[in-house]
Amino acid sequence: xxxxxxxxxxxxxxxxxxxxxxxxxxxxxxxxxxxxxxxxxxxxxxxxxxxxxxxxxxxxxxxxxxxxxxxxxxxxxxxxxxxxxxxxxxxxxxxxxxxxxxxxxxxxxxxxxxxxxxxxxxxxxxxxxxxxxxxxxxxxxxxxxxxxxxxxxxxxxxxxxxxxxxxxxxxxxxxxxxxxxxxxxxxxxxxxxxxxxxxxxxxxxxxxxxxxxxxxxxxxxxxxxxxxxxxxxxxxxxxxxxxxxxxxxxxxxxxxxxxxxxxxxxxxxxxxxxxxxxxxxxxxxxxxxxxxxxxxxxxxxxxxxxxxxxxxxxxxxxxxxxxxxxxxxxxxxxxxxxxxxxxxxxxxxxxxxxxxxxxxxxxxxxxxxxxxxxxxxxxxxxxxxxxxxxxxxxxxxxxxxxxxxxxxxxxxxxxxxxxxxxxxxxxxxxxxxxxxxxxxxxxxxxxxxxxxxxxxxxxxxxxxxxxxxxxxxxxxxxxxxxxxxxxxxxx
Amino acid sequence: xxxxxxxxxxxxxxxxxxxxxxxxxxxxxxxxxxxxxxxxxxxxxxxxxxxxxxxxxxxxxxxxxxxxxxxxxxxxxxxxxxxxxxxxxxxxxxxxxxxxxxxxxxxxxxxxxxxxxxxxxxxxxxxxxxxxxxxxxxxxxxxxxxxxxxxxxxxxxxxxxxxxxxxxxxxxxxxxxxxxxxxxxxxxxxxxxxxxxxxxxxxxxxxxxxxxxxxxxxxxxxxxxxxxxxxxxxxxxxxxxxxxxxxxxxxxxxxxxxxxxxxxxxx
Numbered sequence: 127x128x129x130x131x132x133x134x135x136x137x138x139x140x141x142x143x144x145x146x147x148x149x150x151x152x153x154x155x156x157x158x159x160x161x162x163x164x165x166x167x168x169x170x171x172x173x174x175x176x177x178x179x180x181x182x183x184x185x186x187x188x189x190x191x192x193x194x195x196x197x198x199x200x201x202x203x204x205x206x207x208x209x210x211x212x213x214x215x216x217x218x219x220x221x222x223x224x225x226x227x228x229x230x231x232x233x234x235x236x237x238x239x240x241x242x243x244x245x246x247x248x249x250x251x252x253x254x255x256x257x258x259x260x261x262x263x264x265x266x267x268x269x270x271x272x273x274x275x276x277x278x279x280x281x282x283x284x285x286x287x288x289x290x291x292x293x294x295x296x297x298x299x300x301x302x303x304x305x306x307x308x309x310x311x312x313x314x315x316x317x318x319x320x321x322x323x324x325x326x327x328x329x330x331x332x333x334x335x336x337x338x339x340x341x342x343x344x345x346x347x348x349x350x351x352x353x354x355x356x357x358x359x360x361x362x363x364x365x366x367x368x369x370x371x372x373x374x375x376x377x378x379x380x381x382x383x384x385x386x387x388x389x390x391x392x393x394x395x396x397x398x399x400x401x402x403x404x405x406x407x408x409x410x411x412x413x414x415x416x417x418x419x420x421x422x423x424x425x426x427x428x429x430x431x432x433x434x435x436x437x438x439x440x441x442x443x444x445x446x447x448x449x450x451x452x453x454x455x456x457x458x459x460x461x462x463x464x465x466x467x468x469x470x471x472x473x474x475x476x477x478x479x480x481x482x483x484x485x486x487x488x489x490x491x492x493x494x495x496x497x498x499x500x501x502x503x504x505x506x507x508x509x510x511x512x513x514x515x516x517x518x519x520x521x522x523x524x525x526x527x528x529x530x531x532x533x534x535x536x537x538x539x540x541x542x543x544x545x546x547x548x549x550x551x552x553x554x555x556x557x558x559x560x561x562x563x564x565x566x567x568x569x570x571x572x573x574x575x576x577x578x579x580x581x582x583x584x585x586x587x588x589x590x591x592x593x594x595x596x597x598x599x600x601x602x603x604x605x606x607x608x609x610x611x612x613x614x615x616x617x
Numbered sequence: 618x619x620x621x622x623x624x625x626x627x628x629x630x631x632x633x634x635x636x637x638x639x640x641x642x643x644x645x646x647x648x649x650x651x652x653x654x655x656x657x658x659x660x661x662x663x664x665x666x667x668x669x670x671x672x673x674x675x676x677x678x679x680x681x682x683x684x685x686x687x688x689x690x691x692x693x694x695x696x697x698x699x700x701x702x703x704x705x706x707x708x709x710x711x712x713x714x715x716x717x718x719x720x721x722x723x724x725x726x727x728x729x730x731x732x733x734x735x736x737x738x739x740x741x742x743x744x745x746x747x748x749x750x751x752x753x754x755x756x757x758x759x760x761x762x763x764x765x766x767x768x769x770x771x772x773x774x775x776x777x778x779x780x781x782x783x784x785x786x787x788x789x790x791x792x793x794x795x796x797x798x799x800x801x802x803x804x805x806x807x808x809x810x811x812x813x814x815x816x817x818x819x820x821x822x823x824x825x826x827x828x829x830x831x832x833x834x835x836x837x838x839x840x841x842x843x844x845x846x847x848x849x850x851x852x853x854x855x856x857x858x859x860x861x862x863x864x865x866x867x868x869x870x871x872x873x874x875x876x877x878x879x880x881x882x883x884x
Contacts, residue, residue: 154636154656161629168622331621338625353772360770364803368834402625553882591628595635602654605773 141191148192148268150309151341151395152349152601159184160399167403174326178300181403185305189268192309196267199237200303206233207277208298211284211291223285230281238274241266246470269309271467273302275434280316282438289317297323306400310392312410312430322405329404335583335590337401340394342597347391349601351564355380356388358557363524366533371542373550374534380557381524382517383564386415389428415516415568418508419495420484423516431467435460454489458482473522473531480519643780657776693819694793696861700726704755705874706748707763708737710800713843714763714850716871721851724867730755731874736882738767739808743781747880748788755876759862760792765799765808766836774807775814782815793860794820797850801825802836819859822850844871 140155149156163184170177189197210230214223239247280298283289292298297320307314362369362377369377390411397407410430417423424432443456458479465478488495498504525531551558582590639646640658647653703722705715715731722729732751734741742748742764752760762785771777796816798809801824809825827849830842838846851864 154658157629158633161626161633164622164626164629168619168626328619329621334621334625338628357770357772360803364770365835367831368836587624587628591631594628595632598632598636598656599653602656605654605777 143191143194148309149188151392151399152345164402171328171404172326174323175296177326178296178323181305182296182299182303185303185308188305189303189308192268194265196265199267199270200273201299203234203237203273203277204299204302205295206230207281207302208292208295211281211298214281214285215291227281227285231278234274234277234281238270241270243466243470272311272313273308275313275431275438276307276315277302279313279434279438283315283317289320292316292320304400306396306403307407310389310396311428312393312396312407313434314407314430318408319405327404329402332583333401333404333406336579337398337403338590338594339579339582340398340401342398342594344391344394344396344398345597345601347387347394349391350604351560352384352387352391354604355557355560355564356384358554359384359524363526363530363534366525366530366537369537370546371538371540372544372546375538375542376550376558376561378517378521378534378538380561382415382513382520383561385520385523386411386568387564393428413568413572415513416509417512417516418505419488419512420481420515421488423512424481424485431464435464439463454486457485457489461485468523473525473528476528477519477523480522484515645780693858694860696855696863697793698863701728701759701862702755702757703727703729703759703761704732704751704757705729705761705763706732706734706742706751707761707797708766709733709735709837710763710766710797710843713838713840714797714847715874715877716840717844717847718761718851719872719874720867720870721847721864722874723872725863725865727759727862729874730757730876730878732878732880734880734882736767737764737880739764739778739781739785739812740768743784746788748785751878752788752790752792758792759860760789760794761797762789762794763797763799765805765812768808769799769801769803769805771806771808774805775811778808778811779815782812786815793862795822795850795854795858795860796820797822798824800827800829800836800838800846802829802831817859819857822853822858824850840871844869 147153149159166180167177170180186197186201189200207230210226213226217223217226280289280301284291292301298316300323301314301316301319304314304319359377359380362374363381366374393410397410400407408430410428412426412429414423414427417426440456440460443459444452445456446453448456461478461482462475463478465474465476465481468474468477521531521534522528525534582593585593636656637658639653640656642655643659645652645654703718705711705718707714711731711733715729715733719729719731721727730751734747764785768774768778794816796812798812798821799805801809805825809823813821813823824846827846829838829846831837832839837843848866855861855864
């Protein structure tokens with residue numbers, strides 16, 4: 127009877143490209159496909175070439191499902207950059223090598239600029255010179271920012287002589303299309319990844335179940351915490367004039383935690399999946415809200431991006447080798463680009479500029495700050511200042527316009543409305559509890575997380591199954607739970 | 618395949634089977650007052666997915682009219698000129714809409730009962746069964762619904778809310794109705810699509826693309842803007858609605874419904 131009710135056409139349509147439903151690690155479809163993928167992968171794992179072909183095919187389908195025909199862009203980029211890297215390695219002429227590198231950068235960045243920033247640039251040019259601009263109907267290939275940065279790091283590292291280019295094109299396509307880090311990173315480097323692929327060591331029990339533990343942690347962060355608290359944040363940021371200062375302050379705190387859970391959760395899933403497959407992608411978020419200053423924050427937040435920006439923008443610009451003024455200029459340029467990388471809008475540029483200025487100020491004040499004794503009180507003040515500043519800048523990151531950001535800041539300062547505190551806590555109690563849990567979990571010592579991970583790995587199979595099922599049920603329960611949008615305390 | 622891979626595969630497969638089987642209880646599983654939500658596998662696979670809309674056929678019929686025109690003719694009832702007993706239910710948007718509809722009712726001989734449930738949503742109405750109670754109490758022969766504004770940002774809304782929209786429509790039953798969509802102040806996550814998919818042809822007024830002057834909260838239209846909104850709904854009902862009724866223009870201004878019921882926000 128159940129089989130009678132299955133509509134084959136509808137079922138097949140789930141597997142086709144749908145721009146509104148990109149394949150994410152939190153989707154049921156991905157897990158069904160992964161279930162089919164896993165035994166074949168495990169069977170082929172020891173046969174490196176066949177395993178690579180299989181993973182590439184799966185990765186390209188994964189990319190097709192989210193970006194349609196544009197998966198060919200990734201293939202084209204991989205062919206071109208693999209060839210350029212070969213050419214750079216074989217050429218003895220410095221000018222030729224430079225030209226090859228420049229062409230490769232123009233090619234990769236050109237595609238990224240067109241798809242991600244085309245409308246943004248056109249709109250700004252129109253604002254400057256006037257005109258009648260119609261936005262282009264562009265589908266931005268999912269994860270284009272991530273794989274572009276990965277391919278750039280590969281070619282630049284070959285140019286610098288830091289790594290040897292891979293001889294086999296499949297190795298490069300495998301690296302670039304590797305599905306765990308295709309959509310949202312981490313921006314893994316060829317020098318860290320390819321040696322593991324070459325060695326092709328079998329995945330250990332610790333890697334497989336440790337990976338599952340990370341995936342589950344990521345699902346908890348992304349699909350339970352982030353998606354639930356996002357509901358209220360979306361409402362308040364979408365309509366800031368309708369909310370009091372206190373409500374908006376809670377939305378800012380909410381978004382501060384949401385973006386961490388969202389981003390680091392997805393990273394955890396990617397790193398966990400890769401660990402299941404036997405490859406270590408390192409860590410991408412290291413409890414960033416524990417930071418005591420902005421420099422430390424950038425050592426802990428989206429580590430693969432911040433180190434990429436350091437190695438491929440900041441250091442080539444001169445880093446700290448050309449005097450203080452130049453160092454601060456380099457920092458600002460790096461952070462402005464980092465801001466723009468996150469999205470094609472001036473609000474992201476302001477977010478990046480804010481961090482750039484804070485980094486410069488911290489560097490300037492560091493000699494004086496180092497003289498202050500490290501006590502609990504000073505550490506707390508440092509943490510509070512850093513956290514507040516980071517949260518403040520998230521306003522620009524999240525707000526749709528400067529006007530909306532202005533409303534949020536103004537309302538927080540001028541229209542706080544203490545009377546709303548009690549009503550807010552009563553009406554949105556689940557939201558508040560969840561925010562408190564995320565906050566609390568962020569400060570759980572690393573050793574405890576490690577112990578939990580070890581216990582999970584050692585746990586009997588049935589217990590792992592129960593934990594997994596409970597987690598997925600939690601996702602389902604919270605997926606349909608809603609946060610009250612308006613407080614009608616006036617009635 | 619090494620042993621840990623077998624273990625992991627077995628674990629994922631068992632969990633998948635568990636959730637696929639549960640998903641055939643599409644309305645969730647009630648354990649006392651607790652509702653165990655289920656996944657959408659069954660509905661994704663095509664298990665009873667009800668769509669009220671008839672699939673449109675573009676082939677022209679013998680007398681030259683397209684099937685679409687023919688269908689339009691079929692589902693549009695003729696103008697009903699009799700006096701109606703109208704029930705208007707919904708969220709806080711009724712504050713602006715209902716007084717204007719009351720003016721139309723005064724002018725055209727209808728009676729209006731207005732039920733505002735602040736902060737309510739399709740979930741709240743669907744779970745409560747309150748619409749059925751109101752129908753039993755006031756015995757309306759026409760219903761206006763305005764719901765969805767409190768659900769603009771609900772994640773996975775089509776899965777999460779479809780059941781409640783269906784429940785509301787089931788409570789409406791055969792009574793002619795119009796569902797007025799929310800006045801979006803930002804892009805929604807699918808509530809308008811969902812309502813449009815579930816209601817009958819000509820029974821949904823999409824407000825999302827209308828222009829509104831907003832009150833201080835940035836969400837609710839001002840009173841004047843809400844009156845114009847109601848005027849547009851009435852005009853649409855006369856021209857494209859499935860069940861047009863006599864709603865001649867009453868001039869400007871508002872009136873008071875014969876009966877007003879207010880419910881406080883759900884806890």
